[in-house]
Amino acid sequence: MIASPNFRRPIRILALACTLAIAGCSGGEPAPEEPSTDNQAIEGQVNPLFYEIANAEGEIEGWILGTIHALPDGTKWRTPAIDVAIEQADHLLVEIANLDDQSSIAATFGELATAPDSGPLFLRVRPELRAPLDEMIELSEIPPAQFSDTETWAAALLIARVGAVGNPRNGVDRFLIHMFEDRGVVGFEEAAEQLGIFDQLAPQDQRDLLEGTVSEWMKSRENPGWLTQAWLSGDLAALEEATASGIMADKELRDALLVNRNSRWMPALLSNLRQTDTVFVAVGTAHIIGPDGLPALLEPHGYSVRRIN
Numbered sequence: 001m002i003a004s005p006n007f008r009r010p011i012r013i014l015a016l017a018c019t020l021a022i023a024g025c026s027g028g029e030p031a032p033e034e035p036s037t038d039n040q041a042i043e044g045q046v047n048p049l050f051y052e053i054a055n056a057e058g059e060i061e062g063w064i065l066g067t068i069h070a071l072p073d074g075t076k077w078r079t080p081a082i083d084v085a086i087e088q089a090d091h092l093l094v095e096i097a098n099l100d101d102q103s104s105i106a107a108t109f110g111e112l113a114t115a116p117d118s119g120p121l122f123l124r125v126r127p128e129l130r131a132p133l134d135e136m137i138e139l140s141e142i143p144p145a146q147f148s149d150t151e152t153w154a155a156a157l158l159i160a161r162v163g164a165v166g167n168p169r170n171g172v173d174r175f176l177i178h179m180f181e182d183r184g185v186v187g188f189e190e191a192a193e194q195l196g197i198f199d200q201l202a203p204q205d206q207r208d209l210l211e212g213t214v215s216e217w218m219k220s221r222e223n224p225g226w227l228t229q230a231w232l233s234g235d236l237a238a239l240e241e242a243t244a245s246g247i248m249a250d251k252e253l254r255d256a257l258l259v260n261r262n263s264r265w266m267p268a269l270l271s272n273l274r275q276t277d278t279v280f281v282a283v284g285t286a287h288i289i290g291p292d293g294l295p296a297l298l299e300p301h302g303y304s305v306r307r308i309n
Helices: 080-088 102-113 127-140 144-149 152-159 172-179 191-199 203-220 226-233 236-242 251-273 294-301
Strands: 050-054 060-067 091-096 185-189 279-284 304-307
Touching: 050 080, 060 080, 060 172, 060 251, 091 172, 091 191, 091 251, 102 152, 102 191, 127 152, 127 203, 152 191, 152 203, 172 279, 185 191, 185 251, 191 251, 203 251, 226 236, 251 279, 251 294, 294 304
Parallel strands: 060 279, 091 185, 091 279
Antiparallel strands: 050 060, 050 304
């Protein structure tokens, strides 16, 4: 079984899509700190993508927040509207409900990620990407020989933490799970299910994921914090571009990591919205953008989704 190092750096684009792509590959993450009551941002400085969900009669059934799964220490992201919704909502709906069960998640990752005699990692990318891949491996401090027994998708997740900004301890999902622990937290997926999505990728798609990870790292070195800033400001144009380019421009990867998952989530989302109480939905921001996003998928079911600025 692969030993899972305690890395804290997130995959860039996948930080908007898959919780466990950044939070579930480490067995030694400390527990999240008590949520800070003074973490509310100054009005006008931040504006994450946050929506109000109303039924056909105009009654508010819930809210949906596009999250990012890792943030730098001390980041202030909560707006007054988000705080009001947190206070009023009866329960929380997230991607993974048991994010704090790191030992179990790490064990699942290790089991799925192990592939004896997979061969040197550098042979799984194009020749022009081998030098930067070697640099990423060196910066990751993972022994290169370990990757010979590691699935390609898992290697991509491990090295993608190099040079990125943010700590999964500060992930918006974790904060919200802590806030709702006495009211109820429901997960769209289990940890094994989400990691299994990567494990079930075809070999070529896994190679595309690895190559895309290396390419994104090369492009982002000049401005590693751009994604965090785009998320904080709610820059829809930048976020749309991020979720339609790079790794997410690959149709097979986009379908597996975003489109198909959104479709599978819809029955649970509709069921929660039809309950008598109100629900706070918090999923990676990539899941609420564009025609395949959850807000767009709700509209044919009679719901109106309005962004709250």
